[in-house]
Amino acid sequence: MEKIAIFFGPLNGSVHRVAKMVAEKIGPELVDLIHIGSASTSDLEKYSKIIFGISTIGKDTWQQKFDNNDWSKFFPAVSSFNFSGKRVAIFGLGDHITYAYHFVDSMGLLGKLIKNQGGEMFGKVSTEGYTFQDSEAIQEGMFIGLPVDEDFEPELTEERVSAWVNKLMTEF
Numbered sequence: 447m448e449k450i451a452i453f454f455g456p457l458n459g460s461v462h463r464v465a466k467m468v469a470e471k472i473g474p475e476l477v478d479l480i481h482i483g484s485a486s487t488s489d490l491e492k493y494s495k496i497i498f499g500i501s502t503i504g505k506d507t508w509q510q511k512f513d514n515n516d517w518s519k520f521f522p523a524v525s526s527f528n529f530s531g532k533r534v535a536i537f538g539l540g541d542h543i544t545y546a547y548h549f550v551d552s553m554g555l556l557g558k559l560i561k562n563q564g565g566e567m568f569g570k571v572s573t574e575g576y577t578f579q580d581s582e583a584i585q586e587g588m589f590i591g592l593p594v595d596e597d598f599e600p601e602l603t604e605e606r607v608s609a610w611v612n613k614l615m616t617e618f
């Protein structure tokens with residue numbers, strides 16, 4: 447059976463922890479967990495089902511969003527990649543208290559980019575149960591992927607990830 451890829455970054459923080467949790471819930475034998483710091487477009491080509499894990503760091507421009515993290519290097523690869531025929535889902539780490547007006551923005555920007563590049567998005571999530579003011583990750587009233595707040599709602603992460611993975615596996 448073809449494996450699902452989880453491309454994530456950065457290493458050793460909340461995104462990494464949640465990436466491992468997502469892999470665990472899907473079933474580790476069904477997943478390749480790939481750090482984007484050592485990945486290229488040829489790795490994206492190998493998979494038809496791709497999950498991205500990203501955090502929002504900064505809020506004004508792509509440059510600032512991805513400055514000093516793995517996404518600043520991987521982003522150019524994603525923005526030129528043809529995602530036609532790929533089934534894609536995203537989880538995004540953020541902080542709904544400190545950054546209430548930019549909650550998980552990077553997840554939204556990445557999702558829009560993937561759509562523009564021909565990818566089909568799965569794993570949308572209702573805004574119910576989340577408190578925030580604004581987010582680039584909302585499309586047609588839903589989050590484009592799974593928001594996770596390990597800074598202020600870590601107690602909800604496991605439940606959120608489980609529900610998302612269960613739903614995603616029926617859609618993917």
Ligand SMILES: Cc1cc2nc3c(=O)[nH]c(=O)nc-3n(C[C@H](O)[C@H](O)[C@H](O)COP(=O)(O)O)c2cc1C
Pocket residue numbers: 455456458459460461462501502503504505539540541542545548549550551596597
């Ligand atoms: C400098 C900085 C800027 C941030 N900006 C945002 C933001 O605009 N929106 C948001 O939802 N979270 C923001 N966050 C919170 C992070 O996304 C959150 O802490 C996340 O869990 C970090 O995951 P990582 O350690 O794997 O990168 C910011 C954090 C830092 C340190």
